[in-house]
Every structure is written in C-alpha cells, then in structure tokens.
Amino acid sequence: MIGEKELIEGSAETEADVMLQKLLHLKTYERPETARMTRNRQNIMRKVREAEANRKKSIFERLELSIPWFFAEPKYGIALLFVAFAALQYANISSRNASRNQSTGIYTTSQLADTYQQPAMLAATNNIVYPELPAGIRYFPEQHQSSDIMFVNRIEPQR
Amino acid sequence: MVGDIDLEPDDLPEETDEEIIDDDPVQEGPPDDELVLKAQQGDVHAFDQLVERYHDKIYGLTYNMTSNREDAEDLTQEVFVKAFEALPRFKGKSSFYTWIYRIAVNKTINYRKKRNRKRALSLDAFDQEIKTDEAYHDLTSKGSPLRNISLTELQKKLNEALQNLSDKHRTVVVMHDMQGIPHEEIAEVVGASVGTVRSRLFYARRQMQSELAEFMK
Numbered sequence: 001m002i003g004e005k006e007l008i009e010g011s012a013e014t015e016a017d018v019m020l021q022k023l024l025h026l027k028t029y030e031r032p033e034t035a036r037m038t039r040n041r042q043n044i045m046r047k048v049r050e051a052e053a054n055r056k057k058s059i060f061e062r063l064e065l066s067i068p069w070f071f072a073e074p075k076y077g078i079a080l081l082f083v084a085f086a087a088l089q090y091a092n093i094s095s096r097n098a099s100r101n102q103s104t105g106i107y108t109t110s111q112l113a114d115t116y117q118q119p120a121m122l123a124a125t126n127n128i129v130y131p132e133l134p135a136g137i138r139y140f141p142e143q144h145q146s147s148d149i150m151f152v153n154r155i156e157p158q159r
Numbered sequence: 160m161v162g163d164i165d166l167e168p169d170d171l172p173e174e175t176d177e178e179i180i181d182d183d184p185v186q187e188g189p190p191d192d193e194l195v196l197k198a199q200q201g202d203v204h205a206f207d208q209l210v211e212r213y214h215d216k217i218y219g220l221t222y223n224m225t226s227n228r229e230d231a232e233d234l235t236q237e238v239f240v241k242a243f244e245a246l247p248r249f250k251g252k253s254s255f256y257t258w259i260y261r262i263a264v265n266k267t268i269n270y271r272k273k274r275n276r277k278r279a280l281s282l283d284a285f286d287q288e289i290k291t292d293e294a295y296h297d298l299t300s301k302g303s304p305l306r307n308i309s310l311t312e313l314q315k316k317l318n319e320a321l322q323n324l325s326d327k328h329r330t331v332v333v334m335h336d337m338q339g340i341p342h343e344e345i346a347e348v349v350g351a352s353v354g355t356v357r358s359r360l361f362y363a364r365r366q367m368q369s370e371l372a373e374f375m376k
Contacts, residue, residue, distance in 0.1 A: 024336045
C-alpha cells in the first residue's frame with residue numbers, strides 16, 4: 001500500500017502533470033457573461049432584502065422602530081394609546097365579571113345554591129354517625145336558658 | 160486514506176476553532192470582519208459589499224463543481240442567502256471567506272446528490288483572451304495532440320473528465336488547480352488534514368490524466 005508520504009513524493013511534476021495543469025488552467029478562461037452575473041448579484045440582494053424583511057424582530061426592536069412613527073404622526077399615536085387604554089379597561093371589566101361568576105357558593109341565590117356542588121369534605125362531615133350513649137347521658141347540657149350571646153337591642157327574658 | 164466531508168443537514172457547517180487564515184492580501188474597502196459585524200446588525204449594504212467581494216469566487220467554485228452555469232447561478236444565490244440567514248450565528252472563529260466557502264462546498268455536494276449526477280453540461284464560453292495565453296499556445300503548437308482539436312471539443316472533454324471525479328476529488332482540484340487556493344486553506348474548508356488534501360489531489364490528477372489520455376500523448 002502506498003503511504004501518504006510516498007504519494008506526495010511521487011507527485012513530483014511529470015510531463016503529464018504539467019500538461020494537465022495547462023489544460024485546467026484553460027478552464028479559467030471559461031467566463032460567465034457580465035450581464036448574467038450582474039443579474040445574479042441583483043437576485044441575491046433581492047432575496048437577502050426579503051429575508052431581512054421577514055426576519056423576526058424582538059419586541060424591543062419593534063418598539064424602537066415604532067417610536068419615530070409615533071412622533072411623526074402624533075394624532076395616530078394618541079389614538080392608538082386611547083384604543084390601548086380602552087382595551088385594557090374592557091379587559092379589566094371582563095376579568096372582574098368572570099371572577100364574580102366564579103362564586104364559591106357562600107353568597108349566592110337559592111337557585112344557584114342547589115346547583116352548587118359542595119366539596120366532598122363537607123358532605124362527609126354531615127354524615128358523621130355519633131355513637132349511642134347509655135340512657136340518661138346527654139351529649140350536651142340541656143339548655144334552659146337562651147343563648148349566652150347577648151344581642152344588641154334584644155330584650156332578654158327575665159331570669 | 161481519503162476522509163469524509165462532514166455535512167450538516169442544512170448545509171451549514173459548524174465553525175471550527177482552527178487558526179484563522181488570512182484572506183486575500185489585496186482587498187479594497189473595509190475588512191471582512193467589519194462588514195460581517197455590520198451585516199449582523201442588519202446592514203444589508205454591508206452584506207452587499209461582501210457579495211460583491213466573493214461572488215465571482217463562489218460562482219467559479221459552483222460552476223466548476225457542476226459544469227452547469229444555470230445550476231451554478233442557483234447555487235451561488237442559495238449560498239449567499241443561506242450565509243445571510245446564518246450570519247447571526249457566525250461567531251468569527253474562522254474567517255468569513257473560509258466559512259462561506261464551506262457553505263458553498265457543502266451545498267454544491269448536496270445539490271449534486273439530490274439531482275441527477277449526470278446533468279447535461281451547460282458551459283460558459285471561453286474568453287477571447289485565451290488565445291493570448293502561453294499555455295494555450297503550448298497546447299496548440301505544432302506536434303501537440305491538441306493541434307487538431309476544436310476549442311469547444313476540448314472544453315467538453317475537460318469538463319466531462321472533471322465531472323467524472325468524485326465530489327471530494329473534484330472539490331480539491333477545483334479549489335487548488337483552478338482557483339489557486341493553498342492546501343492549508345482547502346484543508347480548513349473541507350475539514351480534512353493537509354495530507355488528505357494532497358492525497359486527494361494526487362488521485363484526482365491521476366484519474367483526470369487517464370480520462371484525458373488522448374491529449375496527453
């Protein structure tokens with residue numbers, strides 16, 4: 001097998017090499033028409049400009065680009081600000097309404113209360129079964145008096 | 160042993176950390192680095208200057224690689240547009256010249272793979288200056304086997320021989336023997352060692368000599 005070094009040494013210019021180099025040198029005279037090359041360059045730059053126009057710009061670049069326009073056309077700029085303000089207001093109102101409709105069910109109408117699904121935890125708490133106690137023993141002391149809570153402007157019964 | 164040229168799926172080569180090789184010493188206008196920086200900031204005019212500077216070289220490469228001027232025009236266009244799109248990712252590890260050459264070589268090889276390799280030749284005409292060239296005089300002088308052959312026929316045979324080379328071999332022949340690019344720069348462009356480039360050149364020349372044997376007697 002011929003080694004790389006031998007290859008290079010063996011590539012010393014022979015007559016055939018010189019002949020080939022001369023032939024290949026002739027190929028450098030194959031020259032394109034100037035008009036075609038000019039057109040090609042123009043096409044390249046047209047494509048490049050298209051690519052530049054389509055290149056996605058960041059929000060900061062867009063803002064930077066729009067600032068001169070804002071000052072050049074102040075009435076449109078102010079109108080745009082007004083529209084933006086109105087849109088924000090509308091968005092704010094909509095979100096407030098949406099949050100009001102998403103009630104927890106505590107403050108709601110009786111019709112809506114029926115449809116409101118109670119959390120499973122609550123339902124479980126209401127179904128607690130207390131153990132039966134021997135007769136005569138009560139869970140809670142019998143209330144002979146009214147509640148201990150004193151209500152304002154309420155006439156308590158005389159003890 | 161002949162190495163492979165690693166191709167990226169999108170024809171875009173990775174930049175290497177290899178030492179930057181200087182571009183042509185004679186260069187008018189601002190340096191490439193400056194133009195590249197401006198182009199990266201969206202200065203299309205700066206890129207226009209780069210196109211102006213390298214258009215002929217890239218066209219020469221793609222034309223000699225394909226021997227078809229329409230394909231070469233399309234490829235040249237694609238190479239520059241691709242380079243512009245990829246410019247934001249160009250970090251300057253290699254020179255712009257090396258980078259765009261790599262794009263051109265990869266794109267041309269992929270293009271040939273996708274299309275029929277045996278595309279019809281569509282050649283640029285020889286410039287009339289050829290008749291004043293010393294090599295032309297030697298080749299057409301008395302006793303030369305090229306004495307009785309027409310220039311058109313010679314051109315056809317030459318291009319056919321070139322197209323019969325493998326892509327890797329044709330690349331080094333075009334870059335070295337036609338465009339005069341040194342081995343070191345070719346090695347950087349094709350991503351192979353200098354020894355591999357020399358080896359490819361050797362085999363490519365041998366093959367061309369056998370293809371053009373009738374003119375070599």
